[in-house]
Amino acid sequence: MKIWKQQLAIWLAYSISLYSFFEYLTDTITAIVHVASFVGTQLIAYYSNTRIVLPHFFEQKRFGLYVLLNMILLIFGSIVTSISEQFTPEALTNINGDSALIHYESPFALEPLIAHAMPSFIAIFIAFVIFQHRKKAIRDQRDLALIKAEKNFLVQQLNPHFLFNTLNNIYSLTSSNNPKGAAAVMTLSKLLDYSLYGTKKEFVPIAKEIQAIENFINLFKLKDDSIQRIYLEVTKVDRNFSVAPLLMLPIVENALKHGDLEQTSTGYVAITITSDEKHLYFTCENSYALPKKVDQTGGIGIKNIQRRLAIIYPGKHAFKITSASNKFSVSLTIDTYGA
Incomplete structure (x- = not known):
């Protein structure tokens, strides 16, 4: 099996598992919104690191740019995840259920910014671990x-x-x-x-x-x-x-x-x-x-x-x-x- 097929299978299995988890805790639409925002930002963070950030900046010892680019990815992922949550059924329904008012929470608030950055952080961390493992495998070969x-x-x-x-x-x-x-x-x-x-x-x-x-x-x-x-x-x-x-x-x-x-x-x-x-x-x-x-x-x-x-x-x-x-x-x- 080619590498891209293996990766596609892993991402699909991960998305299905994540959807099952969220769907069990909330509702179908909320689960879909969470999976779309989580997996979407993780895909961007993971492949940006494996294809660009790690080989061209970390590997070249340009650590300042490496940290800066990953901070941008974390902030981007946090904002996307935070905004997407405003469109879940729970956020679109007011307390009394009489209207569809959006209860807006600023994505730039510190606590939600950190919490919503976790999916991207996990993807960046996994990309780093896999990159180091591949480097070691190549070196050993x-x-x-x-x-x-x-x-x-x-x-x-x-x-x-x-x-x-x-x-x-x-x-x-x-x-x-x-x-x-x-x-x-x-x-x-x-x-x-x-x-x-x-x-x-x-x-x-x-x-x-x-x-x-x-x-x-x-x-x-x-x-x-x-x-x-x-x-x-x-x-x-x-x-x-x-x-x-x-x-x-x-x-x-x-x-x-x-x-x-x-x-x-x-x-x-x-x-x-x-x-x-x-x-x-x-x-x-x-x-x-x-x-x-x-x-x-x-x-x-x-x-x-x-x-x-x-x-x-x-x-x-x-x-x-x-x-x-x-x-x-x-x-x-x-x-x-x-x-």
Whole structure:
């Protein structure tokens, strides 16, 4: 259904409801007069705001003119409503019912002016709320489009250097007929399948993200047989639960890339994934040697994750980064039932 048809249906339903209310309290003619004045002034106030006042004055920060124009709309609506009431049967009949004298009440009196301005005020308020809601929706759509573009960019940034090293390691294994070579090729294939195709979906089973983390770790260990201090603990997690893809994997990649796992005998990376009845918990901690080196790709990855969380899990997540005592830690909590 087109927007104008939806709006027409809403205004008709509103007018019928308003007429039923007034007709129940008064008489048919009075109800018609009230509905005509109320809805007429509200239509003018609402569409003047949505088409002219809000986009051309409020949005352009011309607040003085915005207030002035709405004051004019309120006064106009009050006068029209006040004058229309003088033509109801009650107003046209004198106290004794002997003549049709008009009991005129000045529309410029303060109390009736305020009371009769309420229909227009309500329309202006609703127009403002809807305008702000539409602005937020448009802004969120732009952010989501940018996030999707940045997510694709992030995938591309994650893969090339890692792929180059992994392929070299696999080549070394296969050239020496090491049986680990075939397994490494299969692991790389699964990781690529998830990175290229799994991330096209808005949500994936958490089992796929965990499997991708496990595959990434296994391929990373191909660099050096001495790399053993990578700990992944997964406990009490419903693996069928859906989560946005590539939220945890980039954090693990950053930990492996920026930590001192390969430089020191005490370097480590510890990853835990667990859950309770309401929340999913993820933590990734790594040691590092000072001075800590962080490149722009890592920064983009973290910012991308934070922005995606804000849009996909608004008010239903907690993301925290701490760095102290040569330890870098990232924790993520997601409300699994509210998401």
